[in-house]
Amino acid sequence: MRNTLEVMVEGIWRQGEGNLAVRLTAPDGAALPGWSPGAHIDVHLPGGLVRQYSLTGNPASRRGYLICVARDPDSRGGSRYIHESLRPGQRLTISTPRNLFPLEKADRVVLMAAGIGITPLYAMARRLEDAGVPFTLHYYVRHPEQAAFRYQLGHPFRFGDCTIYHSSAGESPRHALPEALTRPATGTRLYLCGPDGFMDHVRQSALTRGWSPENIHSEAFQPPAPSAPASSDNAFTVTLASTGQRWPVAADQTIARVLLDNGIDVPLSCEMGICGACLTPVTEGTVDHRDSVQSAAEKSGPRQQVALCCSRSLTENLTISLAP
Amino acid sequence: MKAHRPTPPAHCSFDPEDWLRLARCWHPVARACDVDNKPHKAVLLDEPLVLYRINGQAVVARDVCPHRGVPLTLGFHDEAGIICPYHGLRFGEDGRCNRIPASPDQPIPAKLNLMTFPVEERYGLVWTCLAPDTDNPAPLPTMPRWHDAAFQQINCPPFDVNGFAGRQVEGFLDVAHFAWVHSATFADPDNSQVPDYSPQETDYGFTADYWSTVSNYPSGAEDRAPPDFRWLRRFEMHLPFTATLTVHFPGEDRLVIMNAASPVSARKTRMFAPIARNFDLHIPVGEVHAFNLRVFEEDRLMVETQRPEKLPLDLTLEAHIPADRSSIAYRRGLKKMGFGEFFLV
Numbered sequence: 001m002r003n004t005l006e007v008m009v010e011g012i013w014r015q016g017e018g019n020l021a022v023r024l025t026a027p028d029g030a031a032l033p034g035w036s037p038g039a040h041i042d043v044h045l046p047g048g049l050v051r052q053y054s055l056t057g058n059p060a061s062r063r064g065y066l067i068c069v070a071r072d073p074d075s076r077g078g079s080r081y082i083h084e085s086l087r088p089g090q091r092l093t094i095s096t097p098r099n100l101f102p103l104e105k106a107d108r109v110v111l112m113a114a115g116i117g118i119t120p121l122y123a124m125a126r127r128l129e130d131a132g133v134p135f136t137l138h139y140y141v142r143h144p145e146q147a148a149f150r151y152q153l154g155h156p157f158r159f160g161d162c163t164i165y166h167s168s169a170g171e172s173p174r175h176a177l178p179e180a181l182t183r184p185a186t187g188t189r190l191y192l193c194g195p196d197g198f199m200d201h202v203r204q205s206a207l208t209r210g211w212s213p214e215n216i217h218s219e220a221f222q223p224p225a226p227s228a229p230a231s232s233d234n235a236f237t238v239t240l241a242s243t244g245q246r247w248p249v250a251a252d253q254t255i256a257r258v259l260l261d262n263g264i265d266v267p268l269s270c271e272m273g274i275c276g277a278c279l280t281p282v283t284e285g286t287v288d289h290r291d292s293v294q295s296a297a298e299k300s301g302p303r304q305q306v307a308l309c310c311s312r313s314l315t316e317n318l319t320i321s322l323a324p
Numbered sequence: 325m326k327a328h329r330p331t332p333p334a335h336c337s338f339d340p341e342d343w344l345r346l347a348r349c350w351h352p353v354a355r356a357c358d359v360d361n362k363p364h365k366a367v368l369l370d371e372p373l374v375l376y377r378i379n380g381q382a383v384v385a386r387d388v389c390p391h392r393g394v395p396l397t398l399g400f401h402d403e404a405g406i407i408c409p410y411h412g413l414r415f416g417e418d419g420r421c422n423r424i425p426a427s428p429d430q431p432i433p434a435k436l437n438l439m440t441f442p443v444e445e446r447y448g449l450v451w452t453c454l455a456p457d458t459d460n461p462a463p464l465p466t467m468p469r470w471h472d473a474a475f476q477q478i479n480c481p482p483f484d485v486n487g488f489a490g491r492q493v494e495g496f497l498d499v500a501h502f503a504w505v506h507s508a509t510f511a512d513p514d515n516s517q518v519p520d521y522s523p524q525e526t527d528y529g530f531t532a533d534y535w536s537t538v539s540n541y542p543s544g545a546e547d548r549a550p551p552d553f554r555w556l557r558r559f560e561m562h563l564p565f566t567a568t569l570t571v572h573f574p575g576e577d578r579l580v581i582m583n584a585a586s587p588v589s590a591r592k593t594r595m596f597a598p599i600a601r602n603f604d605l606h607i608p609v610g611e612v613h614a615f616n617l618r619v620f621e622e623d624r625l626m627v628e629t630q631r632p633e634k635l636p637l638d639l640t641l642e643a644h645i646p647a648d649r650s651s652i653a654y655r656r657g658l659k660k661m662g663f664g665e666f667f668l669v
């Protein structure tokens with residue numbers, strides 16, 4: 001079980017258009033557990049919502065944790081609550097920091113962020129500066145006003161350079177990839193954070209320029225990780241991508257049970273979401289992950305897999321590529 | 325090191341693709357204290373090796389004289405190297421031939437040098453890598469506390485198991501077998517329930533923090549733990565075959581055991597066990613060896629009789645219970661490294 005902490009909202013302030021920075025401290029002012037750039041915390045919000053946010057700011061600071069949350073028009077409740085209801089002085093439960101996106105040893109580092117994906121990479125830039133590791137930070141936003149940490153990033157670094165690109169000025173990642181990406185080297189690592197489309201594009205561009213996949217690191221920053229509220233035990237349909245066959249899954253049935261009842265062979269072992277034997281690729285729909293075998297990175301990654309023995313669907317239909 | 329194309333040895337017991345993946349990793353082949361200037365025999369991934377030391381430097385090479393193929397482990401040594409018993413060719417630093425008795429005045433062609441492998445000495449062990457990937461070198465496993473001045477270093481004699489290294493390592497990670505297999509040495513037969521724990525993925529494999537009330541004092545010894553003491557066992561799995569366990573005793577007392585399984589073949593494993601601890605320093609090292617040998621012996625029958633001998637990476641092929649979270653993480657980790665669906669032939 002992950003340890004949880006009680007924290008207090010010490011301050012909330014605007015950090016570029018549409019973003020709020022939130023500083024969390026221990027209610028008694030005690031030091032919080034240390035963290036390293038790339039780490040995230042689970043924030044428990046009213047209504048049973050649990051959302052993951054990367055820690056940002058200066059990783060050496062013990063004054064509390066800083067997160068920065070973009071207002072998401074398609075919010076399923078997390079960013080809307082933080083933007084509309086969260087107040088200074090309020091208490092929250094969070095998890096201790098956990099890092100699935102750590103900085104690895106490198107001679108040089110290229111950081112590429114889009115939108116609110118800046119949060120872990122800004123912390124990485126601060127750490128690299130402190131450690132004297134040369135880096136370049138490339139930050140893509142639509143308009144200049146949307147950049148978070150614009151003031152801090154505008155100050156010169158001794159070991160790094162920061163460039164902010166504005167797609168409203170034609171500097172989208174599709175048109176303005178940094179020169180740094182054209183020079184892969186064994187000791188150079190690339191860290192990406194932003195929407196899936198951005199990360200896929202940059203990753204593909206880097207690979208075609210000769211980057212080794214091992215030197216490219218990324219973490220999706222918009223995990224579709226719901227905390228399984230009881231209300232999501234809704235009926236949905238499951239579709240086999242290969243044949244198009246489609247069956248309803250009632251609230252009290254598992255996907256595996258429905259498939260077996262219809263003569264489809266399901267690779268089952270533990271039947272409680274711990275072993276991963278029944279993990280099956282998803283081609284359409286959003287998984288309501290209930291298993292405990294996949295890591296948070298896998299559950300929020302671009303290639304989704306569903307544990308058929310226990311997980312459900314957040315969308316009305318889930319299409320899976322399981323052999324009939 | 326001489327560059328060469330990695331090729332699975334003749335009569336290789338591994339799937340060739342799995343062999344190549346394993347050959348890119350570091351494996352221990354001997355205790356450093358067991359390697360001196362005499363030729364020392366070891367087998368790694370079905371490849372017979374000769375180990376020797378010259379001017380303090382350990383050399384690991386294929387156990388084949390490049391002249392007529394006689395194993396150098398049949399030979400002997402002098403101050404300048406190891407000598408092939410067939411024609412007296414002698415090999416010294418970096419495996420270089422430095423004498424051809426039959427034609428002493430002729431320059432020595434490079435082809436007469438031994439085929440050597442890179443060497444690292446760490447945790448009292450000699451580690452080697454049969455097919456290093458220079459673009460993406462494999463990391464050597466790390467051991468907590470070994471270099472800590474307050475800690476004593478102990479290296480148990482190697483322990484041979486007639487089983488696959490993956491099965492042996494999975495047993496080391498298994499927290500549910502203590503009460504059944506180790507109750508004569510340290511575990512409690514009446515305390516078999518496994519508290520929940522959850523492994524965390526790392527770049528080298530995973531860690532698992534396991535808190536339990538099962539003591540780690542030898543059975544029969546005075547239990548010095550305060551009542552209700554919870555023992556933290558931190559496992560660090562370095563894929564593919566090396567794990568460390570740090571047992572947190574009361575106070576600042578710590579015991580670190582490395583289980584470094586060397587895959588001799590797909591069916592034979594030589595287990596090395598460096599130990600670091602900062603308490604009971606008065607207990608003779610011989611007793612520590614004997615105690616650990618008893619624990620390893622308790623595991624032997626299980627590991628040697630498990631079927632299939634290989635480790636099924638397809639998780640549907642065996643049943644799993646919540647206590648197996650580390651075993652599951654281990655198999656998932658090996659699968660991510662690309663090993664075969666049904667690991668090892």
